[in-house]
Amino acid sequence: MDIFIQQVVSGLATGGIYASLALALVMIYQATDVVNFAQGSMAMFSTYLAWSMLQAGLSYWVAFFATVIIAFVGGVAIERVIIRPVENAPILAIVIVTLGLLVILTSVAGWFYSYIQKPFPSPFPSKPIRIGTVVFGAHDLGAIGVTLVILLLLFLFFRYTTLGLAMRAAAQNPVSSRLCGIRVSWMLGLGWGLAATFGAVAGLMIAPVVFLDPNMMGGIQIYAFAAATVGGFTSPLGAVVGGFLVGITENLVGTYVSVIGTELKLTVALAMIIIVLLVRPSGLFGRTTVRRV
Amino acid sequence: MPDPAETPSKRPALLEAQALEAQYGWTRVLHGVHFAVEAGGITTILGANGAGKTTTLRAVCGMVKTRGEIRFEGRRIDGRATEDIVRLGIAHSPEGRGTFVDLSVEENLRLGAYARRDRAGLAEDYARVYRYFPVLEQRHRQQAGTLSGGEQQMLAVARALMSRPRLLLLDEPSLGLAPLVVREIFRIVRAVNREQGVSVLLVEQNASIALDLADHAYLLETGRVVMSGPADELKKDDAIRRSYLGY
Numbered sequence: 001m002d003i004f005i006q007q008v009v010s011g012l013a014t015g016g017i018y019a020s021l022a023l024a025l026v027m028i029y030q031a032t033d034v035v036n037f038a039q040g041s042m043a044m045f046s047t048y049l050a051w052s053m054l055q056a057g058l059s060y061w062v063a064f065f066a067t068v069i070i071a072f073v074g075g076v077a078i079e080r081v082i083i084r085p086v087e088n089a090p091i092l093a094i095v096i097v098t099l100g101l102l103v104i105l106t107s108v109a110g111w112f113y114s115y116i117q118k119p120f121p122s123p124f125p126s127k128p129i130r131i132g133t134v135v136f137g138a139h140d141l142g143a144i145g146v147t148l149v150i151l152l153l154l155f156l157f158f159r160y161t162t163l164g165l166a167m168r169a170a171a172q173n174p175v176s177s178r179l180c181g182i183r184v185s186w187m188l189g190l191g192w193g194l195a196a197t198f199g200a201v202a203g204l205m206i207a208p209v210v211f212l213d214p215n216m217m218g219g220i221q222i223y224a225f226a227a228a229t230v231g232g233f234t235s236p237l238g239a240v241v242g243g244f245l246v247g248i249t250e251n252l253v254g255t256y257v258s259v260i261g262t263e264l265k266l267t268v269a270l271a272m273i274i275i276v277l278l279v280r281p282s283g284l285f286g287r288t289t290v291r292r293v
Numbered sequence: 294m295p296d297p298a299e300t301p302s303k304r305p306a307l308l309e310a311q312a313l314e315a316q317y318g319w320t321r322v323l324h325g326v327h328f329a330v331e332a333g334g335i336t337t338i339l340g341a342n343g344a345g346k347t348t349t350l351r352a353v354c355g356m357v358k359t360r361g362e363i364r365f366e367g368r369r370i371d372g373r374a375t376e377d378i379v380r381l382g383i384a385h386s387p388e389g390r391g392t393f394v395d396l397s398v399e400e401n402l403r404l405g406a407y408a409r410r411d412r413a414g415l416a417e418d419y420a421r422v423y424r425y426f427p428v429l430e431q432r433h434r435q436q437a438g439t440l441s442g443g444e445q446q447m448l449a450v451a452r453a454l455m456s457r458p459r460l461l462l463l464d465e466p467s468l469g470l471a472p473l474v475v476r477e478i479f480r481i482v483r484a485v486n487r488e489q490g491v492s493v494l495l496v497e498q499n500a501s502i503a504l505d506l507a508d509h510a511y512l513l514e515t516g517r518v519v520m521s522g523p524a525d526e527l528k529k530d531d532a533i534r535r536s537y538l539g540y
Contacts, residue, residue: 162407169393169404176391178375179354179384181408181456 002134007251013140014209014223015247016147020202021217021224022231022239023154024195029233031171031191032083034094038101039199040217040224042078045105046071046200047207047216048113051120060123064204068197075196079189087185109214120207143205150198151240158236167191219266223250226269230276232283241285246272305367307332307460307492308353308383313361315345315352322348324516325361330460335486335493337503337524339537340513346496347388349513350462353494354378354385365460380408384458388465390449394438398429401437401448405455414457421489422451425481443474450478454485461485463495467502475499479506500537504528512537 021039028036046067053063082101086094124142128135158164170177170187177184203217210216227246231238246269254265276283306329315323323345330336340346351357355375363371370378379385384405393401402422406415423430426447432440437448446466453461463482467475483506486493497503504510504524512520512533520527527533 162403165396165400165403166407169396169400172395173391173393175356176387176393177404178356179379179387179391180404180452181376181379182404183376 003255004252005134006136007255008248009136009144010140011248011251012244013137013143013247014206014251015227015244016144017202017206017220017243018223018227018246019240019243020147020150020198020205021220022227022243023151023236024199024202025224025228026231026233026236026239027191027195029228030236031167031188032087032094033091034098035225035233036195037095037098037221038078038105039195040221041102041105041109041214042071042075042196043199043203043220044214044217045109046074046196047120047203047212048109050200050204051113051118051207051212054121060121064123067200067204071196071200072193075199076189076193078196079192083188083192084185087188106214113214115214117211117213120204120212122208139208146201146205150201154194154198163190222266223247223269226272228283229273230283232286235283235285238283238285242283305332306330306364307366308494309362309364310349310353311362311364313349313352313359313363315348315357315359317348317357322357322516323352323359326513326516326518328511328518328521330492330494331509332459332492333486333490334508335483335495335506336509336511337495337497337507338511338513339497339500339503339527339533342498343515344513345516346498346513347464348516350385350387350464350494350496353462354383376408379456382457382459383462384453384456384460385462386449386453386464386466388468390445391452392437392440392445392448394436396437397434398437398440398448399433401452402429402433402455405452406457408456418455418457422454425454425485426451443470443478446470446474446478447481450482450485454489454491458491461491461493463493465496465498467497467499475502482506500533504538 021043024039025036028034049070050063050067053066054060078101082097083094086097122139122142124138127138129138129141158168166177166182167187167190169180170182170184174184206220207216223246227242228239230245231240231242249272250265250268253260253268254262260268308330310326310328313323313326314321326349328338338346338349348357352359353363355373355378359371361371362369365381365383370381393404402419406418428444429448429451432444437445440448450463450466466478479502482493485491495503495507504527507524510521510524510527511518512527520533
C-alpha cells in the first residue's frame with residue numbers, strides 16, 4: 001500500500017509536468033487549430049537558458065523567474081516572426097513549420113551546449129519527506145505544488161480578467177472579436193507566450209528528474225500528446241486531468257506490470273492515445289457544444 | 294428621384310462613402326457605391342440577395358478589400374484595420390449575429406465593451422442594455438449558444454450597444470426570425486436611436502419593415518445604388534412596391 005501511494009504521488013508529479021505541456025499544446029491548438037510540435041523543444045531550450053544562468057552564479061529562483069519571462073517573450077516572438085507569416089497557410093504547412101522549429105531548437109541546443117547530459121538542480125530539499133510509513137520525494141511534492149500554482153493562476157487569468165476573456169473570444173470567433181475591437185493577432189501572440197511560459201516551467205521541473213539534454217522533452221512531449229488526447233484537445237481542463245491520469249497510469253503500470261517496467265513506460269502513453277482515439281475520439285472532456293438555431 | 298450621390302440632409306453626414314468598390318479575390322461585388330448616413334438618423338440599404346448589402350457593411354468596417362473613400366465624422370477610415378475602425382465609435386452587428394456561442398451572455402456583453410477605455414461605466418451599460426432587452430438579464434449566466442435565434446439577435450444588438458457607438462451597423466436583424474420577434478427588435482432599435490441618439494445603418498431584405506423604420510433609404514442592385522431618397526418616397530415608388538414590397 002505504501003508503494004502504491006508513493007507511486008501515485010510520483011505519478012502526480014510527472015503528471016503535473018505532462019499537464020503543463022499538454023495545456024500549452026491545447027491552448028495553441030484552440031487558438032489556431034495547430035498542434036505545436038516544437039512545444040517540448042521550446043521548453044528544453046528555456047531550461048538550458050536557466051542552466052546557463054545558474055552556471056553564471058544566479059540563485060535558483062532568480063534564474064527561474066528570469067527564464068519564465070524570457071520564455072514568454074520568446075514565445076511571443078516566435079509567433080510574430082515565424083508563425084505569423086504562414087498564419088493563413090494550410091494547417092499542414094504550419095505544422096511543418098513547427099516541426100522545423102523543433103529540429104532547429106534541438107540542433108542549436110546540441111551545438112551550443114553539446115549532447116552530453118547535464119545534471120540540473122532541484123530547488124527543493126533532497127531529503128525525502130516521511131509521512132507515517134510513506135516516503136515522498138521532496139522534488140515530487142514541490143513539482144506538484146508548482147504545477148498547481150501555475151494552473152490556478154492560469155484559471156484565474158482566463159476566468160476573471162478582461163484580457164483572458166478576450167483571448168478566449170479571439171480563439172473562438174476571430175471575426176466577431178475584431179468587431180469588438182480585440183487585436184486578434186496579438187492575442188495569438190500572447191497565447192504562444194503563455195504556452196511557452198508553462199512549457200518552460202515544465203522543463204525546469206522535469207530536468208532534475210530526466211537530466212538536461214537537447215532531446216529531454218521528446219518523451220515528455222509524447223506523454224503530453226497522450227494527456228491532451230485523453231482529456232480532449234478542445235478542453236484545457238481535459239488536458240490537465242489527462243496529464244495527471246497519464247502520469248499516474250504510467251507509474252502504476254511501470255511498477256505493477258513487470259513486463260513493462262521502466263523501459264517500456266512510453267508505450268503506455270501510446271497505448272492510451274490509441275485506446276482513447278478508438279473509444280472516445282473527442283477525449284474525456286472533448287466538447288460537444290449544445291446549440292439551438 | 295434624386296441623384297444617388299447627393300446627400301439629402303442639411304446636417305453633416307456621419308458616415309459617407311464615395312465611389313466605393315469592394316472585391317473578394319477576383320470577384321468585384323461593389324461597383325462605385327455612394328451613400329451617406331445622417332447623424333441621428335436611421336438609414337437603410339435595401340436589395341435582393343447578392344446585391345452587395347452585407348459587403349457594404351463589411352467594407353465600412355474594413356473586413357473586405359476596398360477602393361474609394363469612406364469617411365466617418367469627416368475622417369477617412371478606408372484601409373484601416375477593423376479593430377481601429379470599431380474603436381472610433383462604429384459598432385457592427387454582423388451577418389449571422391457573430392455570437393460567442395461558448396461564452397455566457399454576460400461575457401458576450403463584456404466583450405462588446407472591450408474597446409472602451411473607461412471600465413467604470415460598465416455597470417451602467419449593462420443596466421442600459423438590460424433595460425432594452427430584459428430577456429438577456431434573465432439569461433445573463435446562460436451559455437449564449439443555447440439562446441433562441443431571436444434572443445441571439447437581441448444579444449448581437451446589445452453587444453454592439455455596449456461599446457456606446459455613435460453609429461450602429463445592423464446586418465439583416467430580421468433574418469430567420471418570427472415576425473413578432475422582428476417587430477420587437479425593430480421597436481427596440483428605434484427606441485435606441487431616439488433615446489440614445491445612436492445613428493443606424495440598417496441592411497435589410499425585408500423592405501417593408503425597413504422602410505417603416507428608416508428616414509432615408511438606398512436601393513442596391515448588383516453592387517450599384519439604383520435609387521435613393523426619403524423612406525416615405527421610396528415606399529410610394531411603383532417599382533419598389535412591385536419588386537420589393539410585393540403589392
